[in-house]
Amino acid sequence: MLRYLYADQLQDRPGLAHAMYVDRADQFKTRLGWDVTVNADGEERDEYDALNPLYILWEKADGGHGGSMRLLPTTGPCMINDHFSELTDGVRIESPLIWECTRFCLARDAEPKTAGALMLAGSEVLRGFGIEYLVGVFDARMVRIYRMIGSSPEVIGTKGTGRDRISVGLWSFGEDTHRTMAERAGIPVATSKLWFEQAFGGTHPADLAASA
């Protein structure tokens, strides 16, 4: 299921948290060869993890980590403005209505639907909190994945070629895209909404009955 946890809440799930950081090390350091720091426990963490970001995680049926991503507001320190401004013609993307999405990670044994489930959660966040866009930096290999799950970003800047090509992309999800993503992820729209509501102190059963 989809979990929405701020870093200080993730501390209460040490097993899941550790698995996420280890899978990030596996993806970004081992498989992609990025210049990231891996600590003695085999975890990849950076200074943005210390800013109490909001994580979205796919928790597998056995409680393991299937995939995850990390959200931060662009009004504070974030990767896109600290490191990737040259990709956006020097435009700092800084708005209360735009959040940054980074460290999109899939475990080696992740089920195929995991990536789609994570982006569906991104869509829940936008509609649930009145945010207009997610902005993220991604590499060439993600282009195909995003297309497959039905949530191709609008590319607003690119650098490099071939496998080294990285881009800044924007996501906003309409009603149709939301439904398509849910379908491809194999998650009923109502279930996805329920997971989101539960994570953020959702509506009481009585409220649901009243609105049904």
Add this chain to the structure above:
Amino acid sequence: MGKIERRDVLLGELQRAQELEALSAAIFDLRDHFRVDHMVYHWVNAEGDQYGCYTYSEDWVQRYNEQDYVRIDPVILGCFQRFHPVDWKRLDWSGKVARDFMAEAMTHGVGNQGFSVPIRGPNGQFALFTVNHTCSDDEWCRFTQENRRDLILIAHEFNERALAINPDADPKPMRPLSPREVDAMTFLALGYSRAQVAEMLAISEHTLRVYIESARAKLGALNTTHAVARALSHGLIVV
């Protein structure tokens, strides 16, 4: 005067505020404009110092401070360290302490409904902008759906202004528009449509929307029209 125009005037007043008194005046005007019971801007820094302006009664604020309710207030507890806007219904009111606190607040005229926007400022600064009202759940749901976007933007403008005024804070300087933002705003000011501007700049309309959004945020305007007007009046673009 239309609703949006009025909001822009109020935002302009807010941005011109030079001291806390002017911010306080702005919050009363905004409260009246949105036709709600109360608005509160509440700042807590890393040392736990508080600061703010509000339309709550002085009695209630004095009581709140005397009792150090900041330690038990479910709104503070539920929003601290967060950055997503919160409807008060979603907070944890289950404990006796929280329920007693709310019951007492209501005897001081605090309404049953609330919507709070947490803001993360520099160096561990934390602020909360709250709209409070007395009405049914359905009415409140309609109100927040309709006004959420503007309230989020106003919340951030409030914090920008409070940071600029506070001598202890480390305010961000007004960020200049980037060349791409200047181009986009200039063409819009000249009356070109978004589609035309995107074509002239050889970018997609989505990319243009983001350039306009980042310029709007820098200029502290509620919408594109006012962002263009503000860029012109500040001399940031010339047409």
